[in-house]
Amino acid sequence: MNIDHLKYFITVVNNGFNLSEASKKLHISQPALSKYILKFEEEERVDLFYRKHGRLLGLTPSGENFFANAKGVVEAHDRMLKELREASKKVRGVIRIGIPPLILTVLFTEVMSKLILLNPLIKFEIVEAGAFELRKLLAMNELDFAVLLSPSELNPQAFLEVLLKKDDLTVFLSSTHPLAEKEMLRWSDLEKEKLALFNESFMIHHLLMGKFRALRMEPDIQILSGSWDFLLEVTKDSEMVTILPSPITKFIATDGILEKKLVSPVSWKVVLTHPLKSYTSTLEKYVKESIVEYFQKGKDIVPINGESEEEKPL
Structure with a gap:
């Protein structure tokens, strides 16, 4: 069994066990999809689906367990490939970070200046606003990060916060x-x-x-x-x-x-906050690690793509 076969199985379940709909989305014939499912069950000596008159009705307990594991494997595979592809090219993109004016002046002038100057391929959008406005923007997914005071009053099941200062x-x-x-x-x-x-x-x-x-x-x-x-x-x-x-x-x-x-x-207490997500981009990881280590360990900022434009020899 390979990743494509796992995706076949997941697509069948996600389409209400309708082989016709699943085969259209997978761009394979319905007989081929049906044959694959039967062959797999025979080889593994397991019933994944409940059937009636040849139609799939639902998942057996073994099928439920296999479905949960299959989703985890496919998600991990896709995430691994995405991270591999990101690592193979220069990272660029946009980071939206909200910072209250006082904290921006008192604590973030140096760190943000270095992040911006050392990473010309990254656009940093800094939103200056009070804590209440920043919390709202973060909840609306209009910010990648927000710098707030603790207690942030954010839902800990949906947001993560790290103490900076x-x-x-x-x-x-x-x-x-x-x-x-x-x-x-x-x-x-x-x-x-x-x-x-x-x-x-x-x-x-x-x-x-x-x-x-x-x-x-x-x-x-x-x-x-x-x-x-x-x-x-x-x-x-x-x-x-x-x-x-x-x-x-x-x-x-x-x-x-x-x-x-x-x-x-x-x-x-100043904290860096961001939404909890199943996937975090290389750029988001870099910004978070750079800010956290700058404040917690006193580490200097280094460019995400290695040598910065300003440091390249003529």
Whole structure:
């Protein structure tokens, strides 16, 4: 028995045991298909089908088991050939990745720049949006990957997520603010402070609201914005306080803004998410492995097709 014969058997089952329909789809004669089935059953001394007056009615228990195994073998065979053919030619294609603006600036500028520059045959479509919009696009299969904060609230049976970066949310305030003298802050220190926070489209907003509720705090929120640099600037010339991911510290371009860590902080966990699929292309595997190893192991990005265009000698 070869792969084609397994496909014959699967096609018969998938067409409701109608040999006429199956033979048309397989481009072979109905007598030849019927003869193949009978010959196989005789050689293996097994009945795969229930019959009545020569017509196939359904699968026997042995047939059910054989059908399940046959599908697995054919899928593995097709996948093996597809991967082999991909490996034999230069990989090209499109990758759609969604990244929130804050994370793109703070964490992904370098890694995405390298992926783009080292792979001229690959088109990277970067979608900047908040977590809620990215989750929707991912569910609609309009993204290959999305970078989100944990908990992502995605169905774990349909999506996979890998932790890339873990840090804390910290307080940023003016160096002249009364709280600037404290080495560390408690959440109770913020209870009467005027807060400038990310708006509801950001997961950070919801993480903070959850923390406030858990502590039974009623925060005095004066400003909601989608711009992290605006939130920082607001604190510089006022007594307002903002709460942002700690890595933002290295992006503060002006003096007069301090970072203060919190006792029992809210964690900021960045994850790479993608749909669970029976087949993952070479390109998708490359992008995932490159991003994960860059963050988890500090590995540099290498081009998918070996030497990049920029590295070729003249």
